[in-house]
Amino acid sequence: MFIVFFRTIIIYLIIIICIRIMGKRQLGELQPSEFVIAILISNIATLSIEDTDIPLLGAIVPIVTLMCSEVILSAVTLKNSKIQTAVTGNPVVVIHNGIIDQEEMRELRLSIEDLMSQLRINNVFDVRDVAWAIVETNGKLTVYQKFEARPVTAGMLSLPAQGQQNTPPMVLISDGVLLPKTLELCNLSPKWLENILSENSAALHDVFLMTCDPSAQYYLVKKEG
Amino acid sequence: MKRVVLAYVLLIGMVGLSSWGLYVLGDCRSEMTKEIDGLLSASCSEDDSYCAERARLLTTKWIDTHRTLCRYVRHAQLDQVTLAMARLEPLAAYGEKGEFTAELMRCRILLDDIWDSELPLLRNIA
Numbered sequence: 001m002f003i004v005f006f007r008t009i010i011i012y013l014i015i016i017i018c019i020r021i022m023g024k025r026q027l028g029e030l031q032p033s034e035f036v037i038a039i040l041i042s043n044i045a046t047l048s049i050e051d052t053d054i055p056l057l058g059a060i061v062p063i064v065t066l067m068c069s070e071v072i073l074s075a076v077t078l079k080n081s082k083i084q085t086a087v088t089g090n091p092v093v094v095i096h097n098g099i100i101d102q103e104e105m106r107e108l109r110l111s112i113e114d115l116m117s118q119l120r121i122n123n124v125f126d127v128r129d130v131a132w133a134i135v136e137t138n139g140k141l142t143v144y145q146k147f148e149a150r151p152v153t154a155g156m157l158s159l160p161a162q163g164q165q166n167t168p169p170m171v172l173i174s175d176g177v178l179l180p181k182t183l184e185l186c187n188l189s190p191k192w193l194e195n196i197l198s199e200n201s202a203a204l205h206d207v208f209l210m211t212c213d214p215s216a217q218y219y220l221v222k223k224e225g
Numbered sequence: 226m227k228r229v230v231l232a233y234v235l236l237i238g239m240v241g242l243s244s245w246g247l248y249v250l251g252d253c254r255s256e257m258t259k260e261i262d263g264l265l266s267a268s269c270s271e272d273d274s275y276c277a278e279r280a281r282l283l284t285t286k287w288i289d290t291h292r293t294l295c296r297y298v299r300h301a302q303l304d305q306v307t308l309a310m311a312r313l314e315p316l317a318a319y320g321e322k323g324e325f326t327a328e329l330m331r332c333r334i335l336l337d338d339i340w341d342s343e344l345p346l347l348r349n350i351a
Contacts, residue, residue, distance in 0.1 A: 002342075021231060021232070052302045054301070055240065055297055055299070056296075057246065057296055061239050061243060064235055064238075067235070068232040068235050069236075071229055071232035072229060
């Protein structure tokens with residue numbers, strides 16, 4: 001049983017390292033090649049963990065080879081659009097100016113229910129409101145609404161930006177631990193933090209959560225008990 | 226870019242590791258085959274106790290080889306050789322010459338088969 005235990009830990013660590021090397025692309029929506037890699041790696045890992053008859057190298061070699069192939073293939077597809085098209089395919093327009101392209105829908109084997117569900121996920125309930133609906137290479141539907149159906153934005157209303165409204169509040173102290181990077185990003189000094197803490201009669205380790213933004217607005221929650 | 230370089234390095238590493246595995250297997254196989262061939266010719270000319278002693282040494286050598294090879298080869302294939310090896314010493318000691326020779330040949334063929342199945346040839350890949 002210890003054999004399985006140690007093999008599991010080794011395979012787990014190898015997969016974590018491989019996923020880290022493959023990068024964040026792997027963690028979001030999967031492209032076809034990435035989907036294949038994910039399935040293959042999980043199968044190889046399961047087999048080698050369960051079947052102690054297989055040498056550990058018999059699992060490590062294919063997992064690392066798959067990871068390398070994926071990284072190299074993604075680097076090649078960046079440089080060559082033909083290979084990219086062959087590997088990931090092209091986005092497909094399924095609705096243009098409120099008109100559904102039935103031919104493409106048949107080609108994609110996309111049902112009306114699937115399309116309507118994807119539209120609703122994108123907060124669109126009427127097909128006529130859609131300017132463009134595109135099925136991306138990862139299978140997600142991207143919707144661009146017609147102008148008259150789009151939500152009103154501050155830009156449309158020409159509202160003036162007050163202060164640094166493009167920067168959201170960031171965590172400065174998390175459970176008594178100071179995150180100095182936040183001070184740097186918000187252009188605030190340690191002196192400012194000291195003043196705020198003394199104003200609130202709190203030491204660093206007493207703070208459960210403190211957020212701040214570049215306009216020095218802050219929100220502070222002390223630890224309970 | 227660093228990731229791509231690392232991927233190339235690791236890929237070369239995997240090719241190197243596979244080649245090393247093949248080299249170790251080839252080395253072990255030729256050593257064992259040499260021993261088995263020696264024992265096969267000894268079984269015709271030498272007495273039973275000499276053959277039994279050599280069979281015991283061969284089995285001991287195989288146990289060491291098995292330890293090395295199980296890092297590269299599926300254990301089931303190696304276990305078959307181990308089972309055949311385990312029979313050699315008693316067969317030689319109690320004078321079962323025909324069966325002793327047959328088991329030696331079996332070990333040899335199993336080793337050849339392992340080597341053959343690990344070669345990166347189209348017939349093995351397909």
